[in-house]
Amino acid sequence: DADVTQTPRNRITKTGKRIMLECSQTKGHDRMYWYRQDPGLGLRLIYYSFDVKDINKGEISDGYSVSRQAQAKFSLSLESAIPNQTALYFCATRDSRISGELFFGEGSRLTVL
Amino acid sequence: AQKVTQAQTEISVVEKEDVTLDCVYETRDTTYYLFWYKQPPSGELVFLIRRNSFDEQNEISGRYSWNFQKSTSSFNFTITASQVVDSAVYFCALSEANMGRRALTFGSGTRLQVQP
Numbered sequence: 001d002a003d004v005t006q007t008p009r010n011r012i013t014k015t016g017k018r019i020m021l022e023c024s025q026t027k028g029h030d031r032m033y034w035y036r037q038d039p040g041l042g043l044r045l046i047y048y049s050f051d052v053k054d055i056n057k058g059e060i061s062d063g064y065s066v067s068r069q070a071q072a073k074f075s076l077s078l079e080s081a082i083p084n085q086t087a088l089y090f091c092a093t094r095d096s097r098i099s100g101e102l103f104f105g106e107g108s109r110l111t112v113l
Numbered sequence: 114a115q116k117v118t119q120a121q122t123e124i125s126v127v128e129k130e131d132v133t134l135d136c137v138y139e140t141r142d143t144t145y146y147l148f149w150y151k152q153p154p155s156g157e158l159v160f161l162i163r164r165n166s167f168d169e170q171n172e173i174s175g176r177y178s179w180n181f182q183k184s185t186s187s188f189n190f191t192i193t194a195s196q197v198v199d200s201a202v203y204f205c206a207l208s209e210a211n212m213g214r215r216a217l218t219f220g221s222g223t224r225l226q227v228q229p
Binding site for chain 2: 044048103104
């Protein structure tokens with residue numbers, strides 16, 4: 001089983017719908033992240049969390065919200081999806097070292113029609 | 114603010130050619146880490162290497178090598194004798210010691226196509 005699991009892996013939805021992407025990890029890391037990947041733009045940080053009581057906005061948080069239900073779970077919500085939120089979304093975890101690499105989930109491809 | 118630039122959007126080579134992927138970074142910190150990730154066509158992100166700002170030694174791992182030069186703020190990645198399986202998008206990333214968020218900042222990626 002993957003250490004970082006994202007669900008759903010693929011989702012097609014309509015404009016205005018509420019969508020939740022879920023992420024769970026078994027690595028025991030306290031830091032969790034949501035990134036968005038768009039062609040030509042690389043990965044951009046949406047939200048990050050250092051523990052269940054510490055949630056922070058990244059560079060592109062508008063239109064998104066998150067919930068850290070437990071150390072191992074970090075969900076991303078689109079309250080009212082719009083077409084320009086069509087993208088590949090990655091959840092990642094990291095240990096507390098500044099040198100630590102990110103461990104990524106397999107990605108969730110979201111299409112908003 | 115930190116920034117990572119990968120100016121090469123796409124590179125196409127023929128198998129067995131050597132290829133270098135460029136990465137230029139900006140940071141005000143003296144302590145930072147640089148990373149390379151690979152994203153094959155299947156979509157997952159695979160960690161390749163980490164380098165800290167105090168270690169400018171080049172590193173070689175099989176056909177892969179990395180050249181870190183603080184004087185030019187660059188951390189370039191070379192694949193020797195490229196193979197079709199090297200076809201992927203490659204991302205360079207930066208992590209700074211003094212950033213409270215301790216997140217990685219990524220470049221826009223370089224798509225490498227290795228033709229048989």
